[in-house]
Amino acid sequence: MPPMGEWQEVECPARLDLSGGWSDTPPIAFKHGGVVVNVAVKVDGKRPIGAKVRRIPEPHLLLVSTSGEPDCSISTETICEDLTDLEDYCQPHAPGALLKAVCVCSDLVCLSSPLSLKDQLLKRWGGGLELRSWSTLPHGSGLGTSSILAGAALAAVYRSTGRSYNTTSLIHDVLYLEQILTTGGGWQDQVGGLFGGVKVARSAAQLPLRVEVEQLSLSQDFMSVLQQHLLLVYTGKTRLARNLLQDVVRSWYARLPSIVQNTEQLVINAEECAEACRQGSLSRLSLCMDRYWQQKKLMAPGCEPVAVRMMMNKLQPLILGQSLAGAGGGGFLFLLTRDPQQKERVRDVLSKIQGIGSFSVHSVELDMDGISIIQKSSEHPD
The missing domain is CATH 3.30.230.10 (Ribosomal Protein S5; domain 2)
Known part of the structure; x- marks a missing residue:
């Protein structure tokens, strides 16, 4: 020790x-x-x-x-x-x-x-x-x-x-x-x-x-492009992931045909998404992202708050693909923009929408290391 x-x-x-x-x-x-x-x-x-x-x-x-x-x-x-x-x-x-x-x-x-x-x-x-x-x-x-x-x-x-x-x-x-x-x-x-x-x-x-x-294994060019086209928007909406999870599992146990079929499509779409990344294709990746969001909504009806739909509709001209992160219901919306470095433009579009409440726009940087060990110390925490 x-x-x-x-x-x-x-x-x-x-x-x-x-x-x-x-x-x-x-x-x-x-x-x-x-x-x-x-x-x-x-x-x-x-x-x-x-x-x-x-x-x-x-x-x-x-x-x-x-x-x-x-x-x-x-x-x-x-x-x-x-x-x-x-x-x-x-x-x-x-x-x-x-x-x-x-x-x-x-x-x-x-x-x-x-x-x-x-x-x-x-x-x-x-x-x-x-x-x-x-x-x-x-x-x-x-x-x-x-x-x-x-x-x-x-x-x-x-x-x-x-x-x-x-x-x-x-x-x-x-x-x-x-x-x-x-x-x-x-x-x-x-x-x-x-x-x-x-x-x-x-x-x-x-x-x-x-x-x-x-x-x-992705090319440096594609990773650089991906980083420049990804953005995060915090929607300000509270997520109810645990409730969504319970509803999805109940629907799956009920063997609802739409849920069972959608589960299989999720796997197919994920393999297509991986191939899009290998080929360095933003357009194919965006199609997979959009399809994924539709699949999420089928798995968990109600995971798209009205305010989030308003945001997504207004941002449509600027983006290639978009989805709420995780199970949906709120939290962060992530965007794959048509043009690079669109943070200020996205903020400007959202600031003109009435009734969506508070939001914030955040930059994204790919992390290639994952979990990382920080230098050890014996000092007392702040």
């Missing part, structure tokens, strides 16, 4: 899902197989998601979650001194629930052990742990924040306790964590933020589920 007090810090990009989302979601993925194309991105030049962990002499768990931009961030601090303090890890809205789930999923502590939390921590790790996580993205962004955050926190815990892992193992750890957290969801978010660049990820129609990631 690293020395007491030495931070193990990791940071991650966000992800944009270009095609195939929902096909990666259990139980759909078990039956049909899943294929997703997504890309790791920095938002306004920064990796927005991270976590750091250190061992501390006090035999307790100090969990701190911070969200929002630094000048207006909100932090939640939770101290766990007894095993009962961790028992609400399966209630997503409980204080520190995600970090509590990280502690359980990573086998940092065992809730069924006859030993107390204090004794477990002293016996196994020589003291307690301090876990800090952060995201500068708005809540419900659609950019895969919670899954990527879980992956970052797990990696930092493993490093601080002297255990090994690889990126593929983190993907499956996060999938398990989200099941015990009861938020559910698929595997594509963590693939998007833990692996860098543009990639196609697949899981065969089988159990146990195994995700395999193919990082697409």
Whole structure:
């Protein structure tokens, strides 16, 4: 294990899902197989998601979650001194629930052990742990924040306790964590933020589920063009991803023909999207993006708020393709523009629309590294 007090810090990009989302979601993925194309991105030049962990002499768990931009961030601090303090890890809205789930999923502590939390921590790790996580993205962004955050926190815990892992193992750890957290969801978010660049990820129609990631080898010219034509618009609308997920799974279990057929089309479109990226074709990529948005709306009716439809209609002359990120319902809208460097023009168009509320426009930069280890330090956090 690293020395007491030495931070193990990791940071991650966000992800944009270009095609195939929902096909990666259990139980759909078990039956049909899943294929997703997504890309790791920095938002306004920064990796927005991270976590750091250190061992501390006090035999307790100090969990701190911070969200929002630094000048207006909100932090939640939770101290766990007894095993009962961790028992609400399966209630997503409980204080520190995600970090509590990280502690359980990573086998940092065992809730069924006859030993107390204090004794477990002293016996196994020589003291307690301090876990800090952060995201500068708005809540419900659609950019895969919670899954990527879980992956970052797990990696930092493993490093601080002297255990090994690889990126593929983190993907499956996060999938398990989200099941015990009861938020559910698929595997594509963590693939998007833990692996860098543009990639196609697949899981065969089988159990146990195994995700395999193919990082697409793209020309420097295409990556440069893609970066210049991608933009993010925060719609200011609250997403209800968990509700959408439950509705989609119910519809799939009901074997509605439209849902079953659409699930198969999601996989086909994702493979076409991967080929468009390999060929460096923005026009083919935009067709796949638009088709993907129609597929999302069929999977989850109601995922397109009225204000978002107004935005998309007004932006149509400027763009090749567009889609709400993630499950839809709000969060970030991502655009593939006809011309490069359209940030100011997009902002100008949106500012003239009546009744859409607050919004913001953000630049996108492809992140080729994915999850990254930050230089260790022993200093106290700010």
